[in-house]
Amino acid sequence: MTHESLSSIIVIQNALLSSRFSKRAGNRLSAHGISLTEYLVMHYLERLPQNSVSRIELAEYLGMSASGVTRLIAPMEKIKIIEKVTNPRDARQSQVRLSKAGQRLYSEARISFEHICSELVGSLSQSQQEKLLEFYAKVT
Amino acid sequence: MTHESLSSIIVIQNALLSSRFSKRAGNRLSAHGISLTEYLVMHYLERLPQNSVSRIELAEYLGMSASGVTRLIAPMEKIKIIEKVTNPRDARQSQVRLSKAGQRLYSEARISFEHICSELVGSLSQSQQEKLLEFYAKVT
DNA sequence: GATATATGCTTGCGTAATCAAGCATTATGC
DNA sequence: GCATAATGCTTGATTACGCAAGCATATATC
Numbered sequence: 001m002t003h004e005s006l007s008s009i010i011v012i013q014n015a016l017l018s019s020r021f022s023k024r025a026g027n028r029l030s031a032h033g034i035s036l037t038e039y040l041v042m043h044y045l046e047r048l049p050q051n052s053v054s055r056i057e058l059a060e061y062l063g064m065s066a067s068g069v070t071r072l073i074a075p076m077e078k079i080k081i082i083e084k085v086t087n088p089r090d091a092r093q094s095q096v097r098l099s100k101a102g103q104r105l106y107s108e109a110r111i112s113f114e115h116i117c118s119e120l121v122g123s124l125s126q127s128q129q130e131k132l133l134e135f136y137a138k139v140t
Numbered sequence: 141m142t143h144e145s146l147s148s149i150i151v152i153q154n155a156l157l158s159s160r161f162s163k164r165a166g167n168r169l170s171a172h173g174i175s176l177t178e179y180l181v182m183h184y185l186e187r188l189p190q191n192s193v194s195r196i197e198l199a200e201y202l203g204m205s206a207s208g209v210t211r212l213i214a215p216m217e218k219i220k221i222i223e224k225v226t227n228p229r230d231a232r233q234s235q236v237r238l239s240k241a242g243q244r245l246y247s248e249a250r251i252s253f254e255h256i257c258s259e260l261v262g263s264l265s266q267s268q269q270e271k272l273l274e275f276y277a278k279v280t
Numbered sequence: 281g282a283t284a285t286a287t288g289c290t291t292g293c294g295t296a297a298t299c300a301a302g303c304a305t306t307a308t309g310c
Numbered sequence: 311g312c313a314t315a316a317t318g319c320t321t322g323a324t325t326a327c328g329c330a331a332g333c334a335t336a337t338a339t340c
Contacts, residue, residue, distance in 0.1 A: 117145065131275075
């Protein structure tokens with residue numbers, strides 16, 4: 001039994017860690033009635049310069065399939081935190097935008113989210129967190 | 141719109157990254173007929189000193205529920221890569237052990253897994269990988 | 281312009297996980 | 311030593327995804 005490479009241990013630990021993180025963050029967000037994935041959508045949309053984006057781009061960002069995005073967005077539309085924007089140039093596309101209510105919900109949820117995140121990675125110093133983020137950028 | 145804290149960006153990037161990692165690793169492992177989660181089970185069992193463990197401990201390691209482990213292990217038992225070991229001290233428990241065939245399968249799958257992992261994190265230097273692993277240990 | 285192909289999205293179905301409830305078995309309090 | 315509680319696991323129902331196929335629209339070829 002030879003021993004594992006560093007890289008494989010990283011991937012394994014990353015998987016286990018991310019599962020714990022997601023569970024804790026999702027738990028906290030459920031108080032606002034949203035899932036972690038839904039939060040990620042709002043986070044992405046909020047930060048867009050043009051504020052609307054196609055489902056395909058969203059899927060790419062989330063690392064999900066197009067069908068996954070369809071089923072993810074549908075209930076968000078129903079409760080009006082997301083709006084459909086038709087693209088006049090291309091009737092196939094229906095873009096997606098955060099509504100006013102969505103922005104409000106996001107800014108509320110963000111407080112909880114920030115809080116749980118600082119708990120989760122709080123054992124790292126500021127400079128360690130910066131370094132970690134650099135590493136993430138490099139492997140992306 | 142104030143800006144996000146470092147810690148929340150880390151948690152978000154970690155979620156997105158891990159989703160990509162898991163997909164790529166799972167893809168590669170599917171050539172061996174196993175999922176990433178199944179690989180994690182084998183990885184964990186292989187490295188145990190006593191070589192068998194209760195389902196509860198396994199669930200804890202994986203960050204899964206007990207019922208999740210039940211349904212995860214069942215097919216692995218059926219194809220005989222995992223063996224059930226009854227605990228004479230406690231009839232409620234049924235421990236889990238890697239069979240000979242399981243060990244063989246793991247050592248084959250490991251080659252693929254190591255390969256894809258070194259692709260995934262290969263853009264980090266050795267010392268960066270070590271640092272990353274330290275960070276993971278700290279936040280765990 | 282008509283046909284073929286590509287693109288954006290949705291739908292049907294399968295899989296992997298969760299939670300809540302339940303069943304055995306073991307441990308505890310009196 | 312009997313009732314109650316706790317523990318280990320399984321089962322039923324639900325949820326969140328993926329893949330394959332399909333539909334509508336857009337683009338390319340001729």
